[in-house]
Amino acid sequence: DSGVTQTPKHLITATGQRVTLRCSPRSGDLSVYWYQQSLDQGLQFLIHYYNGEERAKGNILERFSAQQFPDLHSELNLSSLELGDSALYFCASSQKRASGELFFGEGSRLTVL
Amino acid sequence: QQQVKQSPQSLIVQKGGISIINCAYENTAFDYFPWYQQFPGKGPALLIAIRPDVSEKKEGRFTISFNKSAKQFSLHIMDSQPGDSATYFCAAWHNAGNMLTFGGGTRLMVKP
Secondary structure (H helix, E strand, C coil): CCCCEEECCEEEECCCCCEEEEEECCCCCCEEEEEEEECCCEEEEEEEEECCEEEEECCCCCCEEEEECCCCCEEEEECCCCHHHCEEEEEEEECCCCCCCCEECCCEEEEEC | CCCEEEECCEEEEECCCCEEEEEEECCCCEEEEEEEEECCCCCCEEEEEECCCCCEEEECCEEEEEECCCCEEEEEECCCCHHHCEEEEEEEEECCCCEEEECCCEEEEEEC
């Protein structure tokens, strides 16, 4: 158990809808990262927050947004969903502002029908 | 733009054999190179990592070899076991960019 909690574990929705994925980092970790893992696509970096502030942004679609709250939990919002958004979404946390040592949750599997 | 290239995509090794996974990177600003192990239904977990000022790092049966001039690094799993069957990802950390870039992954199967 990495200590990173993601909810929901599974989510099925329809095209055009909006969903929110939630992540609680390990106790004491200030950095939260979001990654998308599609079939045969590897892990694609979406966004990084440190102590509430956005630190880096990857190939995140404009339909996607994220934030980190004062209690350090983070939410990834996906809107106007398309079939191609079906994927595993991972949250990871780290204690440091800049570190390659990430602790991943077990992911939220999103299926868009 | 794939900044970290990983090969092979899949690998089958007999129990007791050596598993070798290779990665190459382009950006010389990368300054930390971890490997992650992912089992089905789980998130990736940090396995072993190396900094570019070191040519080799060994932890148990897992060894990273690093060639800075060639911009390549590899993971060697000695005495591979069926329990090692998983997907392995190499990655590279860009300190200024504040992001960890992953290779495409290698699905390892160790046959008993």
